[in-house]
Amino acid sequence: MTRGLYLGWLVAGTLALILACALAVTIGPATVTLTQVAGSIGWHLGLSAEPGAPVLVDAIVWQLRLPRVLTAALVGAGLALCGAVMQSVTRNPLADPYLLGLSSGASVGAVCVVILGLTFALPVAAFLGALLALTATLSIARVGGTITPVRAVLAGLAIAQLAGALTSFIIFWAAKGDSYREILNWLLGSVAGASWGSVTIAATALIVVGTGILLSATRLDAFAFGDTSAASLGINVNRTRWALLGGVALLTGAMVAVSGAIGFVGLILPHLVRGISGPGHHRLLPLVAVFGGLFLVIADTLARTLFDPRELPVGIITAFIGVPVFILLIKRKRSHLWA
């Protein structure tokens, strides 16, 4: 692909993301006019002196839709980015951001606080759970200070199974009445509860860690050819792998904390985008972030509007849209995929 064509994709994707966000804020179960949306946002941004919408409409736009749409965009971008990095670092096409047991660890933390009725502490507990799982995985995977991809994957598998069992046990042990419903919603992943706090957490993590990841594109390219080749290119393989895994864990932990374990985006989006950008990380990483955000904004908008006023878990939509596209890609663009 020529540089011009790639830039075309990137610009088109970014414009589509902005457009999708703008459009998503105007769509919802409640009837809100474009003028009211603009009025509400304008007032909060200090662009107009008068509240542009009645107080309830203003709450719908500013406290519910806008933070939700922005969180979806940020989480989608973050997860897609994490997935791309994990696939490269572990040289495993099945890798996703949750590979090292992160989401399972986060679930344990989340379930504990929901059972105790401390729902407000959920993001913190989920984040701590994710970090705990990561620490456990890496300490199992580490032999003599080095980590190999295979050991990391197997250790992650073990921790994920253990944490999954722990989550099920806590639900079995303590869930009364319909409290399992709240947990189930969270386990399925959703940005329905997004607030401005979620936006702040997701944005901070994406900007700080995402920048670091984008700057590592050259190193990630080197990893594609194996540890020995990477070392021969002058890269400290072990230290780089630790740093990248740690960065991905932090970013994933933050995303899981605000949205639960939304599946699919981090696994499939990197494959889809690789079909456009090619395997080079300088091109793959920015594009995968943009398309990840776009994909989740669209999926979440469908999730909250298709069965109005009922809400569909977003994971169902991501799979329904993503799988057919992915199958098409496997059929037609085999050369761009891993196999």
Add this chain to the structure above:
Amino acid sequence: MSLLAATSLLLSGCAAAVAPAAGSGTVPSSGPNASATGYPVTVDNCGTAVTVSAAPERIVSIKSSTTELLLALGLGDRIVGSAFLDGPLPESLAADGANLNVISDFLPGQEAVLGLNPDFIYGGWQSNFSADGVGERDALASLGVGSYVSPAACKGEYMPRPLTFDAVFTEIAEAGTIFGARPKADALVATLKADLAALSPKTTGTPTALWYSSGTTTPYVGAGIGSPNMIMTAAGLTNVFETVSDTWTSVGWESIIEADPSVIVLVDATWNTAASKIAYLESNPATQVLDAVKNQRYIILPFASTEAGIRNVEAVSATIDQLANLSG
């Protein structure tokens, strides 16, 4: 007995006037007034044919609604075990249930239940009868253990659409037939009917209301065809989600804010208290703007009174009383 004693005034006035309400699926073998001697009884229960040849003597009750109905029918001494109760017994039944053998706060397994040597299991939910619960109904039947599910909790084509007080009363009568306490069941229905008829909403018009059961990010609310809608309608409220054809449903806050209900009915359960829901409503910037939240127009009902059963009339009464005390 205490429930009947407490309402004996109403009883003496009305019992004679009310004809026994035979369940639609009930086929008592000896006429509409079949009592303890009217066996065998065959009913179509959620699609399962249940034949009872004699009054069950060793009953296991699952959930509060079934346990409370048995106690109200004076059958406490025939309950060999209860489980999965939703909360404490109401005051009127506390004495009858003092010796209740509560085997678990959760849904027990087959072996734990069969170990009690029951001849009948009465479940509040259809899902109670599963292989990892108290057992499949067919499997229980082959062991000689009868089973009965609250018809209000039937799924699919057997689900009452919508649930009405008549359906609740029919269920009480049908349970009376099955458990050999039909006269008492008829008297209980008569009392409840009279209690319900004596209630009248004290509000002008029909204020809009949200039935908030649980959930924070995706609230779980009362929809159009279940007990929440039945209770709200009887109390003179208009359910903001009455058009959703489901018992309960998950909705987004956006729909709730747009509806801006005049009052919010909060279900109080030990695992999800009304206080925790109020705290959430008042701390979330999106829900703070709701009229009902700003003016703290909340109605609180105990969970066990909100599932179809003998306490629904009491829930209506509590709703009307609390509604009358709310600020304008």
